[in-house]
Amino acid sequence: MQFTAAQIAMLINATIEGDANASVGSFGKIEEAQKGQLAFLANPKYEDFLYTTGASIVIINATQELKQTVSATLLRVPDAYTAFATLLSKYQEMATQQMTGIQEPSYIAKTAKLGQNIFVGAFSYIGEHVTLGNNVKIFPNTFIGDNVRIGDNTIIHPGVKVYHDCIVGKNVTIHAGTVVGSDGFGFAPQADGSFKKVPQIGNVIVEDFVEIGANATIDRATMGSTLIKSGAKLDNLIQIAHNVEVGNNTVIAAQAGVSGSTKLGNNVMIGGQAGIVGHLFIADGARINAQSGVSKSIKTPNTAVTGSPAFDYTSTLRSQALSRNLPDMEKRIKELEKLVQQLLAEKVNL
Amino acid sequence: MQFTAAQIAMLINATIEGDANASVGSFGKIEEAQKGQLAFLANPKYEDFLYTTGASIVIINATQELKQTVSATLLRVPDAYTAFATLLSKYQEMATQQMTGIQEPSYIAKTAKLGQNIFVGAFSYIGEHVTLGNNVKIFPNTFIGDNVRIGDNTIIHPGVKVYHDCIVGKNVTIHAGTVVGSDGFGFAPQADGSFKKVPQIGNVIVEDFVEIGANATIDRATMGSTLIKSGAKLDNLIQIAHNVEVGNNTVIAAQAGVSGSTKLGNNVMIGGQAGIVGHLFIADGARINAQSGVSKSIKTPNTAVTGSPAFDYTSTLRSQALSRNLPDMEKRIKELEKLVQQLLAEKVNL
Amino acid sequence: MQFTAAQIAMLINATIEGDANASVGSFGKIEEAQKGQLAFLANPKYEDFLYTTGASIVIINATQELKQTVSATLLRVPDAYTAFATLLSKYQEMATQQMTGIQEPSYIAKTAKLGQNIFVGAFSYIGEHVTLGNNVKIFPNTFIGDNVRIGDNTIIHPGVKVYHDCIVGKNVTIHAGTVVGSDGFGFAPQADGSFKKVPQIGNVIVEDFVEIGANATIDRATMGSTLIKSGAKLDNLIQIAHNVEVGNNTVIAAQAGVSGSTKLGNNVMIGGQAGIVGHLFIADGARINAQSGVSKSIKTPNTAVTGSPAFDYTSTLRSQALSRNLPDMEKRIKELEKLVQQLLAEKVNL
Secondary structure, X not given: OOEEHHHHHHHHOOEEEOOOOOEEOEEOOOOOOXXXXXXXXXXXXHOOHHHHOOOOEEEEEOOOOOXXXXXXXXXXXXXXXXXXXXXXXXXXXXXHHHOOEEOOOOEEOOOOEEOOOOEEOOOOEEOOOOEEOOOOEEOXXXXXXXXXXXXXXXXXXXXXXXXXXXXXXXXXXXXXXXXXXXXXXXXXXXXXXXXXXXXXXXXXXXXXXXXXXXXXXXXXXXXXXXXXXXXXXXXXXXEEOOOOEEOOOOEEOOOXXXXXXXXXXXXXXXXXXXXXXXXXXXXXXXEEOOOOEEOOOEOOOOOEEEOOOOEEHHHHHHHHHHHOOHHHHHHHHHHHHHHHHXXXXXXXXX | OOEEHHHHHHXXXXXXXXXXXXXXXXXXXXXXXXXOEEEEEOOHHHOOHHHHOOOOEEEEEOOOOOOOOOOOEEEEEOOHHHHHHHHHHHHHHHHHHHOOEEOOOOEEOOOOEEOOOXXXXXXXXXXXXXXXXXXXEEOOOOEEXXXXXXXXXXXXXXXXXXXXXXXXXXXXXXXXXXXXXXOOOOEEEOOOOOEEEOOOXXXXXXXXXXXXXXXXXXXXXXXXXXXXXXXXXXXXXXXXXXXXXXXXXXXXXXXXXXXXXXEEOOOOEEOOOOEEOOOXXXXXXXXXXXXXXXXXXXXXXXXXXXXXXXXXXHHHHHHHHHHOOHHXXXXXXXXHHHXXXXXXXXXXXX | OOEEHHHHHHHHOOEEEOOOOOEEOEEOOOOOOOOOXXXXXXXXXXXXXXXXXXXXXXXXXXXXXXXXXXXXXXXXXXXHXXXXXXXXXXXXXXXXXXXXXXXXXXXEOOOOXXXXXXXXXXXXXXXXXXXXXXXXXXXXXXXXXXXXXXXXXXXXXXXXXXXXXXXXXXXXXXXXXXXXXXXXXXXXXXXXXXXXXXXXXXXXXXXXXXXXXXXXXXXXXXXXXXXXOOOOEEOOOOEEOOOOEEOOOOEEOOOOEEOOOOEEOOOOEEOOOOEEOOOOEEOOOOEEOOOOEEOOOEOOOOOEEEOXXXXXXXXXXXXXXXXXXXXXXXXXXXXXXXXXHHHHHHHHHO
């Protein structure tokens, strides 16, 4: 794909300085870019690269002053970094939309229903009665189990496994290696010390605009659905147990885990490696610090907690600071004991 | 598959009320079920659905009273939920047993030995000299390395990777994305600060009736075997290091990790995100709380520990509670210091 | 492959006792080994097996005395275990080098450039403009995205996913299921509570001699590169966030996580399940204990820290020990309060 300075200026609402017909086909760092590439300059500290760059087009801040003439076509915008990021975002979207067709060999059950403009990569498996919406992109080496439904514009990265009967919404992104719909961890203890599996016959529902990172695991419900609500963002290596509900726009950082049947409200933020025990309720807007261990429901919205077990953020920080003073406190108690013994002895002597 | 009320009644030992020839082919929630579906009513709170459901057969509690006539055939049992779960379990087993054959394309080495009634999904790789027992089900996109042996009735979900020479027993279930037999983390420090790999030439043995969750990792032994003993249940994203031994019916929750050469006894229970350092011994029946960090062997059976570092459960809870009182304790010490100084000053004054 | 005692003696610099033409094709434990196998005896405690083993060749310590005649050919070396490990290491290397060719079906883009003596396993996907160096071994079910470059002698185990534009050096090993180059977790909060994705347009660079365990995740940079420097060793289930830099020969144990833009120095050691927050600097040689939560930069080289939040190792151990004495400290304060009240009361009485 080739774009002219005029076309890009329209996309990012820029003022053109130089040849409006200059064209580019790829991106480069300003210090390394070659003819036919687009670069940006956001930090004035690197201004000198502007005069030596091989880039054909450079996006710069409207306020950037020039000490010399520049061979590249300049596109001036209020914020060069944001404009560049916007451009990349649009470019990635276009590139993804252009991935279409069915690579061979792949396995697509005859009963599967495929939307318009989809992509199915090589070695991907599409089970019986699967429905793929329009513009769905399934990367290679992916497993989509029987009866799964995937909504429009959703991107499934390589090696994702979606078990049977799960539902994935529109505009969802799931990164490589993530497993959706594996059995919940349900075993009934038997008299002889062994465990009997409790069948896990529910599914997982991932709503629209959710993004899930790489190598995460989201278990299917025992009955009913494990639910990831619209706009939630889940990082890599996260564990979501059976029958959990993750609220709208809730954000969970890497390696955190949520145990069975816990309901997270909307706009909750969970730090990395935090854990939440099962059957709790976490109110809207709660903030759970990294590595926290939440063992009780959080009933007040917007509460911040930290520690394992987790308590109110501010008071925990004070307790943690004091616990670092324990050697000093112990010394003060010892000193007091000596003085009081002295006073007691003297009293006797009186 | 279609089943009549009479057939189902026999499977779950139920009393039939209504048409014994009513037949069903799938399951549904009582409030949504249609003709040809089976539902259940466990909670009397939802009794009203019994009179409006479209289900052809409903399993109900023996004690359930009826206020109106019901169009569905009723199957009465002592506990409707348990009967329904049992039925589902049998149904899933049957459905899995009916998955047979080799999907194409798959890769099966000529030296592999395949049992009766097996299933190998598309894009699965079966290496040289692999042995698959009877009724083994290998889902798509799975890698079974050279010389691996898998026992009867074992189910390997999509995208599992079993490295060469590992042994998996009978009636085992391994969920999607799990890796069995990757190299243990063994590196010998060199004089120049770099590390030299210690070859990991052992294997992993997974005994019968083990279940392992999704995206877990179980490293092969440096020499000998990493051993997961019969009936153990391991959740998602668990790390089992080289030469670890997991005892019979031991249960490990999600994201927990066990370091190299540690031996876990039988019927141990390990909470989520807990960690156990290497070369320890954990006695039978020990209970390790979520997020605990176990740094010493647990020699007494049935001990419960918590905290990082982990200590006796009850005393740790008391210490944790007191540490939340540290601001108060500090205040009390300050007050004592003031009073003692006052007493000392007055003594001087006397 | 068959090797004679004479050939093996040369490889490990051993003295031969017995038939120099005895030959072996595989390894076995001394107590189980059969004709045609090689075993070793390191621990004199197991000497008796030397007289009963079926092994054709046994490596023993130079100092090992014999009470009876031995039918196997003996290879004497200063340290039998080390010699055996060296041999295995060479054997594994040879075996890996002998894996060559392209298994079918696989998917190799026409624009990919393949080096000499490479192996590509079945169901592996090699994208457009990928470069594979000489002796690269790609196991089955692997995804190598567009424009990825992989250096000589690197081994990619089954089910690894490397996203587009990432660079992997020479002599690297990546274990099964690991994801390299997934999107960093970057979302800009919007006024309505939802999040807008920040495009992640950087890549991951994995330098030479790095080893990465199974099911780990290494995110691509937002811009620029996430960097794993030469000789670093990363264990299973590790999370490396966008724009992180891992120093030379730095070692990270299983389930640890490093948040965005943090720079780890050289020869840092990070224990299992530890977490490091974003935008920190960790000095060379720092040691971070298992389950630690590092929330501040570590500026002094070779500092050891522990705890969550993490502080100096020795003082934290003392505070942790004292926190276990809190019930006792609380009792001592109560006693002091009683005595001081008594003294105050008596003063009044005087």
